[in-house]
Amino acid sequence: MRPEPTVRPVPDEIAPRAREIVSAARELLEEEGTEGLSMRRLAERLGIRAPSIYKHLPSKQALEAVLISEGFAEWAELAEQAVRDSDDPLPALGRAYRRFAQSHPHLYRLMTEQALARDMLTPGIEARAARPVIEAAGGDPDLARALWAFAHGMVILELDGRFPDGSDLDRTWRQGAAAFA
Amino acid sequence: MRPEPTVRPVPDEIAPRAREIVSAARELLEEEGTEGLSMRRLAERLGIRAPSIYKHLPSKQALEAVLISEGFAEWAELAEQAVRDSDDPLPALGRAYRRFAQSHPHLYRLMTEQALARDMLTPGIEARAARPVIEAAGGDPDLARALWAFAHGMVILELDGRFPDGSDLDRTWRQGAAAFA
DNA sequence: GTCTATAGTGGGATAGAC
DNA sequence: GTCTATCCCACTATAGAC
Numbered sequence: 407m408r409p410e411p412t413v414r415p416v417p418d419e420i421a422p423r424a425r426e427i428v429s430a431a432r433e434l435l436e437e438e439g440t441e442g443l444s445m446r447r448l449a450e451r452l453g454i455r456a457p458s459i460y461k462h463l464p465s466k467q468a469l470e471a472v473l474i475s476e477g478f479a480e481w482a483e484l485a486e487q488a489v490r491d492s493d494d495p496l497p498a499l500g501r502a503y504r505r506f507a508q509s510h511p512h513l514y515r516l517m518t519e520q521a522l523a524r525d526m527l528t529p530g531i532e533a534r535a536a537r538p539v540i541e542a543a544g545g546d547p548d549l550a551r552a553l554w555a556f557a558h559g560m561v562i563l564e565l566d567g568r569f570p571d572g573s574d575l576d577r578t579w580r581q582g583a584a585a586f587a
Numbered sequence: 588m589r590p591e592p593t594v595r596p597v598p599d600e601i602a603p604r605a606r607e608i609v610s611a612a613r614e615l616l617e618e619e620g621t622e623g624l625s626m627r628r629l630a631e632r633l634g635i636r637a638p639s640i641y642k643h644l645p646s647k648q649a650l651e652a653v654l655i656s657e658g659f660a661e662w663a664e665l666a667e668q669a670v671r672d673s674d675d676p677l678p679a680l681g682r683a684y685r686r687f688a689q690s691h692p693h694l695y696r697l698m699t700e701q702a703l704a705r706d707m708l709t710p711g712i713e714a715r716a717a718r719p720v721i722e723a724a725g726g727d728p729d730l731a732r733a734l735w736a737f738a739h740g741m742v743i744l745e746l747d748g749r750f751p752d753g754s755d756l757d758r759t760w761r762q763g764a765a766a767f768a
Numbered sequence: 769g770t771c772t773a774t775a776g777t778g779g780g781a782t783a784g785a786c
Numbered sequence: 787g788t789c790t791a792t793c794c795c796a797c798t799a800t801a802g803a804c
Contacts, residue, residue, distance in 0.1 A: 556740055
């Protein structure tokens with residue numbers, strides 16, 4: 407049995423007001439990025455003062471952990487659907503991954519550009535997000551990590567504008583999928 | 588002819604005092620990371636006050652551009668050497684890349700985790716850093732980008748502690764090199 | 769549930785004297 | 787080349803009144 411995490415950000419049944427705050431935080435994140443996600447600006451968006459948020463959520467880190475958990479859940483949905491709807495799962499997963507990151511670039515950064523506070527996440531959500539990729543890798547977790555590394559590298563370098571303008575990234579994605587097939 | 592960059596961070600022949608400041612900044616970066624690299628802390632390390640730095644370097648961004656340019660030059664040296672010393676360039680480049688990132692993790696983050704201020708870099712240095720990889724990709728720049736994405740993904744996910752503890756990352760690197768061979 | 773007030777910490781950058 | 791003084795910005799978080 408896996409022990410229960412020692413720190414929990416928010417009750418399993420999240421309180422209604424906390425729910426509203428998290429939703430506003432998600433909007434703020436999507437619109438202004440991780441740097442724009444401050445407690446002051448979040449409060450401003452809610453029409454309250456920053457200290458009031460702390461009556462509903464214990465810390466900024468806990469708030470981020472909720473957003474990250476929801477991001478993993480959304481990715482898991484998309485990944486499971488991509489596998490269901492395709493008979494060539496690996497490139498389908500790649501396309502879904504790229505689409506997810508590009509649809510929510512700031513959420514994607516929040517989810518990936520830091521160490522994971524695993525104790526604060528929804529239990530089991532990281533494993534659920536990983537499962538479709540591991541299955542596409544024929545059950546080999548090391549190979550699954552290679553796939554993830556390629557996809558993450560492609561996505562984050564594209565988001566950061568690191569590839570030159572003329573780059574044919576569609577072709578590069580296909581080359582990667584072919585290499586790992 | 589390529590036009591000269593419109594903004595230059597530091598004269599080509601860098602002044603001696605500026606040289607000392609950049610060296611101290613490199614030490615500070617390596618020891619305390621990108622977040623620890625502030626003008627105040629840098630000044631403290633030099634035994635002066637922060638405003639004095641601005642008599643030698645125009646901005647923090649210019650200082651970072653010098654550090655990034657030097658990082659590219661160091662990587663280029665290592666990459667060129669790895670290709671010279673091996674008759675299987677692709678895995679050798681991968682090992683060199685991983686070693687470079689792990690030897691200078693904070694410099695590596697500074698070099699990769701943001702948009703590149705290309706106008707402020709040493710002219711030509713980005714192309715020189717990319718050349719060995721493009722040659723290992725048989726001259727195909729799109730394939731070279733796939734290689735880079737895989738390597739960067741592996742490195743940055745490892746630096747961020749995103750892979751589970753039991754991961755066999757040596758094996759994953761080999762799998763990646765084999766896939767792209 | 770929200771408020772005011774405030775603590776404490778950090779940051780980049782500039783003006784002008786010496 | 788360095789200094790003091792200062793500006794402005796930002797942030798998380800807490801105490802205690804209402």
